[in-house]
Amino acid sequence: MKRKKCFFGLKVDRQVDGDRMNKGVMAKILAEGGNAAAISACMQCGTCSGGCTNIDRMDLSPRKLILMLQRGDWETVLKSNTLWLCSSCYICTSRCPRGVRPSDVIEAAKAIAIAEGIENDATRFHNIFVDLVQKRGILFEPELMQRYGGLKAMVEQAPLGIQLVLKGKLSPLPESVKNPAQFHDALEKHKRTRTHNPDLS
Incomplete structure (x- = not known):
């Protein structure tokens, strides 16, 4: 060679x-x-x-x-x-x-x-993250951890999660944007735009 x-x-x-x-x-x-x-x-x-x-x-x-x-x-x-x-x-x-x-x-x-639908740990995390943000407009970190890492990850990170909640850094309950309908309309508009112009992200 x-x-x-x-x-x-x-x-x-x-x-x-x-x-x-x-x-x-x-x-x-x-x-x-x-x-x-x-x-x-x-x-x-x-x-x-x-x-x-x-x-x-x-x-x-x-x-x-x-x-x-x-x-x-x-x-x-x-x-x-x-x-x-x-x-x-x-x-x-x-x-x-x-x-x-x-x-x-x-x-x-x-x-x-x-x-082409290639899947690995990175794509799985990405898809879960995007799905959660699209659902409420705001990421709920505990749900992300549960869906990506499972019960084991939730248990392992529980002490840190409790500290974050007590310090006001993490919400104990899922939150949503103020106007969910407007948020979802914007998402649909973006999807339609990407369909007609794939170069836009």
Whole structure:
């Protein structure tokens, strides 16, 4: 396998499966707004990962995610929790010397993962969170914990929850926005807008 030296003598795999990348992965990324040419130009310097604020919780660093795309490993990218943990702070994008725009690539891959129904712990948490917020307009944290972590998580976190309630940091009962009807009308309008213009989030 051909290898090429990078900065500080580091060796990185530069062999790219062009056929898979162009016909499969890159076609989907490009359709969602990613830049296939820039992904191909990534030199794996790691600048993106060095500035990432959430990298300690990601299973794929931004650098490695781009590498997986270069190799055509679409399945690994779609199942990665990186898609859901990226906060879109754009530090990686602003610092990239090759203009890869990892933030946009991750957002594009996330949109495809949603469309294809990919599920893991990160997507399950996301779906529960969104469902609870859409129901009342205000998140009720104990219900989120119960649905995501189950009874065991509720028992383990009970002492902390009691302290938060006593200090007024956590409501013991679920709350709702002042005008639920107006809130739900706004949600429906947003859904209709996204249906006609998928580029809006």
